[in-house]
Structures are given as structure tokens and as C-alpha cells.
Amino acid sequence: MTEFQQRFITARRAVIERDFLTLNPRQREAVMTTRGPLLLLAGAGSGKTTVLIQRVYNLLTYGDGSDSLELPDGVGEEELAFLEAYPDAPTEHDKAMVRHLCGVHPAAPWEVLAITFTNKAAGELKERLVARLGSRGNDVWAATFHSCCVRMLRRDIDKVGFDKDFTIYDSDDSKRVLKDIIKEMNLDDKVFTPREVLSTISHAKDRYESPAQFAAYNTEDGDWKKARIAKIYTKYADKLRSANALDFDDIIYHTVTLLQQNREVLDYYQTKFRYVLVDEYQDTNHLQYLLTSLLAGGRKNLCVVGDDNQSIYRFRGANIENILSFEKQYKQSRVILLEQNYRSTQHILDGANAVIKHNLGQKDKTLWTQNGAGDLITIKTTFNESDEANYVAGEILMGVNRGRNFRESAVLYRMNAQSNAMEYALKRNGIPYKVVGGTKFFDRAEVKDMLAYLAVVNNPMDDLRLRRIVNTPARGIGGTTMDKVQSIADSQGISLYEVLRNADLFPELKTPCNKLLKMADLIDGLRKSAREMELEAFYEEVCERSGYVKALQDKNDMESRGRIENVEELKSNIVGFLEQMPEDATLSGFLNEIALYTDLDSVDAGDNYVTMMTIHSAKGLEFPNVYVLGLEDGIFPGSSALYQEEELEEERRLCYVAMTRAKVTLTLTNCRQRMLYGRTSANPTSRFLNEIPEDNYQWLSKAEPRVASEWDDVGGFAQGGAATRAMQSGGVVASGRVNRTSGGLGSASANATPMMKLSQGDMVEHTAFGRGMVLSVQSMGGDALIEVAFEKADTGKKKLMLKSAGKHMKKV
């Protein structure tokens, strides 16, 4: 290399660097390393999304300029002098010149592919790209693995033997198909549960094993059960293929096949995507690894971002090896560590770091921050789960009284079943909240029914969905009839729909013939409407002609009303879809979109409510105040993980994720006895709590019980751990007179505004529950218990304590 070249490259780097002065040196290096494989180990809260955004900006503006030895044509001393002088005296109008001299093949937006795991992450990325790059940001491919693959399949899936308007099956659909197969094969459904079989098949697909390969690896003389599952897998694959349907794994599986077997398609994408970025790489499985390496296989400009400590989806096939051995898989890869945390305080980080240090085999990485020590982590042991919930509710209210917003707090737990007690406590205190996940909107029967109608209209070969709706609402086409239809379909090798359409040709269907033809007419009629009408009007047509809504109206009970609301709600989803994607306003476009949509995507920061969710759902999010419930051995870590080291490590990473969500305060709670699934049990203190250094927490315990036997009746203090340690740390809360129902709330509501005067029949407006009428008022001590019937059907009647609920409610 000549001296001129050297100087030019150095000067160019210095000029480009000027665009990224807000980043720390490591982040800047990550942004400016553009060529070849790059592994970015980004700890929690280390600003990795910022890095991703800036990296794309760099790629679009300067291409490989910051990382290349190549010089522009015909540059001489004059240009070099310009670059060397520029950083000291930059001027606006030289920008064009700078771009010309520093850019080495800048990328076009559509040449960059950024893959994330959730729609939410993809959406956020896109939003921030647009903010940074302007409308060009819209043309960057920011997508989830699945949506990206669906997009590719919609173009070329016919090359692997599917039709372009394929249907996507969710795991419920898959299980139903498996259940049928298991029954068909006369296997014991206690031994072969759809759940377990699906997971085995899914893991096989993760390893990219076809039914034939899976069968070859699992022969009859080996694992008997697996050999049978191999047969099920084969049948399952056949069934989906004839239904022209793909399950979630298939979406990626068939894309990999498509790319492997079609040179032109592979070439097209390898040429198109000059730069590939993958977020949350620690959660990728082998199949996703294959896809990634195919897509990035051309230029190997692959940048993966991840944190091995946040790998929490091993049970679903995520393979930490992908990130741990990235350097081996990609020769000449570079590795950059981002360890500075911008999110949490030092106490929180020290606690989280100490916990994760108990895992073996992690990439060594220690987060630090300049945010200062902050508050100690709070650990609180309560008597039972409702005290636990009340304590958290009280703390949240206390925070709000000091000027915080509800939206700053999040309550996290290991499993959805834990949310009940917490919801109850929040409701009683009039705290607005939102549960993310749990029973999802798209999992509700009525929503699935309506979607099944749409799916059948879109693809009448979809036997599964047809079966779902054929007798919903009741049309007198029951199981016996459908079994006959099914066997005709099987013997003729045609779909259920085709049998219905030609019901008059089969003598065994003589009796229900009219009903069946009517059903076929309904489908045909709706298909015609679908072609002629706008999507929204068509949906109303479906509600109407199917008789679905009418059947609900006739029932006319509380539950049906709620269901009708959900059916309506689905309509607003359609409207929303039309607004978002006017270019693909088709029925199949909508169905594709909806199939890949989850409840998590609808979390938005706009409204003011406390967020409740599982720790899994919380990954990637942050909140000023985080409460983690149920730190008990048997709950978190879960009982099945207690004696398996690998599982335990996964739980520990989960704990690390939970702790690092917190920006300002972190509260960890547990209780001495807990009712779960109707059974009461006393769990020992979570081992994770004992892994946090004493310097980083204050352990608050409930005051000693007034009557010692109160504990003895229910199994005594938790052995050793909790109680003993709690007393040592000396934390005693308030007075000894603890009110069971209101827990730590006393101080929060003591200085509240004077009580509102309410009487029976008054109308009120509540921030969380909306309008409602007061049914009864009953004074209790200095407070009053009121019962209100809210207008929203899913809220219904509620009992509230006036003092605290009054703050979120006004008389109307």
C-alpha cells in the first residue's frame, strides 16, 4: 500500500467518524465495520438498536467507505487535502463532496435486509430507520424471519410444489391435524399427545430433517416412539401439502429448500441483499442459521447481534451454539463487545451480573454503567400471593402519588397463571393495567371462527378450517355426516369442499345432501362476493350470510355479547390493515398478515397503564420500575428446572433478562405460601435471590405475625432461607397491624384526597373501566366498598374500594 493510499484511508475514516460522534468507541467501531462477518455481543441495554440504525445509515451513505482499502477513481493530493482539513472546519455545502470522496458503493435501501424476531421489533426498527433516513428507510427490508420468508414464498413457492395462495396454520391448527392423524393410526393419545408430537416434529424441522430423513434416523429397532412419530410426521407433511398449508416451521423450512434447490432464486437474493443483519441471534435455531447463511452466502456481509446471556428459547429449539461458535463458522469474522449499559443503575447491574455469573460457558462480559449506584434492589417477602400482589399495587400507587405515571411500571412473572392475583389487586385499587399475552385476541374461538370463514373463502381446499365452520353456527351437519364426507374425500383423493359441492353424486350422503349443497353454495356465494367487494364490506357480508352473528344475537347472554364485540373488533383490524398496507389490500394479503401477528405487537407506549406480562414477553423492553413476582424455587426457577443443570441455566438467563429490564427501581418478591392450580404450597426462597450480593439489596419482610399460630396453621415459616434471612436484614414494614386485604396500601391511601360522595344509581367514569353505574355503597372503616356495573361487557360488575379507586374515577 502506498503512503498516499494509507493517508487517504485514514482521512476518510476520520471524516466518516464525524457522523457518529454520539456513539461510544465500541459502538462506533460496530457501525463502521461493514465488510465481512461481524459478531456483535451486545449486553442488555447497551444501545444495540441505536447501533443497528446507525449502521444501516452508514451503509446507505458511505457503503464500505469506513472499512475499505479501495480508493475512488482519479483522486489526488487535492482531494486528500480536502478530507484531511474537513474535520476541523466542516461546512454544509461540502457534504456532496464528502459523500463522493468517502462513499465506496453506497448501498441502496432495498439491498439491506434486517431480520428480527418479533413484528414489534421489526416495526420499531423500521420506524427508527425512517426517522434517521427519511422515506428511504421504508425501502429497507426490516422484517421477521417469518414475514421475510412469506414474502419470498409468495413469489416462488410454486417451485417447491405449493400454490401461491397457501394458508398458514398456527400451532392450534397443527395440533388438530396431528390429533386426527393419531386417531387415524389408532395410537394411544395419552402416549402421543399432539403437543409432544408437534414439538418433536418441530425440532426435526429445526434440524432441517425431512420426514424421510427423520424416519431413517429413527428406525423401528431404535426408539420405538420416535419411529412412530416419523410416520406421523410423514402423514402430517402430506396432509399439509394437500391442504396447501404451511405451519410456522414450514415457512422457513420451505424457504430454505427453495433457496437450496433453485440456483436462480438463490442468486437473485444473494445479489439483492448486499448486507444482512440479524438481531437476537442467540435465539436462532439451526434452520434459521441455514437460512441466514444462504441469504448472506454471497458476499458474507453478515452482521449478527445478540447476547448469549439472554438466550431464553432453548426449549423451542434456539441453539446458543449459533452465537458461541459464530467465529468458527465464519472465518475471518470480527467480534465487538458492547458492555456499557445505558439503561440501569449500578446496583441493578451488579445484581444481574452476579446472578448470571453462576452460569458456566458464557461469553465473558460484564456490564457497567455511568448512571450511578441508584436505589438498592428491593426484595420483599410476603405471606401469600394476594399480599404479594397488594404490596406491588401499593408500591405502584405510592409512586404515582409521588408523580410517576402508571406506564412507568411493569409487573413480570414466570407464567401466565400468576397474573390472576395481581390483576385482582390492580383492579381493586383502580389501577389501569394491561395484560400482554395470555389469552390472546386471535386465540379466541369467535375470532378463529371468523378467520376460518375467510380462510375457506380464500382457499376452499383448507379442509381443517372448513371442518371448523361447517357446523358453526349449527347447520345440522354433525360429526357422523362429516366422517362420511371425510372418507369419500380420502377415497377419491379430493378435498372436503369438493365432496360438499357434489354431494348429490354420492348415495351415502342422500339424507344431508341439501344441507351440504347449501353449505357449498354459501362458500361459492362468498367467493363471488370476495372478488367483487371491498374487503371491509365483504367481511360484513360473511358475518351476515354465514348466520354467525345472528346465532350469537339469538343466544343473547353476557358471553355472546362479548363475542359479537370481538367479531366487530376483527373488523377494525381489517380496517387497520387496509390503512397500513393499501398496496396489498387483498383477502390473502390480510390472512397472511394476521397469521403472523401476535398480541405482543399491540403494546404501545401511548396510554397510561401498568404493563403485566411474562418475562419471556418482556425481552427487548425496558421500564423505569420493574416488579418481578414469585421468586421461589418451584416457581422461578420452575419446578421442572430444579434438578437439571441446563434448564436451570436457562431459568437463570431468564432471571437476568427480568432484572435488566429495570431502569430505576427493581423489586423482587416472593411469598411463604402460594395457591396455584387450586393447591396451596410453601416454596423455598428462589436460589437466584441468594445469588445477589448483599450489598445490592434491601430485604423487606412483613412484620412478625400478631399470633404466632397464624403461620403454624398453614405449614409454618418457609424452612430456613426466607424468614431467617429476612429477619437478619431487619427490614420491618410499618405497624404490626397488617390488614390482610389491603396489604401495604395503608400509607399510600392515607393522604388521599377527600372521599368522593357516591350513592346508589350514580354514574361514574373510570379511567380504566369506562362508564358505569353504582349498584351499592357500603361504608367500611374510613373507606367504602362500592359495586359498579360497567358498560363494557368484558368488564362487567366490579367491587372497588372508594378511597383508592376514586382517584381514577369521577362522577358524571
Add this chain to the structure above:
DNA sequence: TTTTCCTTTGTTTTT
């Protein structure tokens, strides 16, 4: 064919 009642069964799950 439809309704009702009783048994069963519960991690986590970005798609």
C-alpha cells in the same frame, strides 16, 4: 344432533 355435566389438566412460546 345438540346440550349438559363431569373429568382432566395445567411452564415459558417472539412466529
Add this chain to the structure above:
DNA sequence: CAAAGGAAAA
């Protein structure tokens, strides 16, 4: 404690 699924009754 629920919700969901399955078997028996209407």
C-alpha cells in the same frame, strides 16, 4: 382455581 375436552343425556 379455571378452562377445555369428552362422554352421556335430551
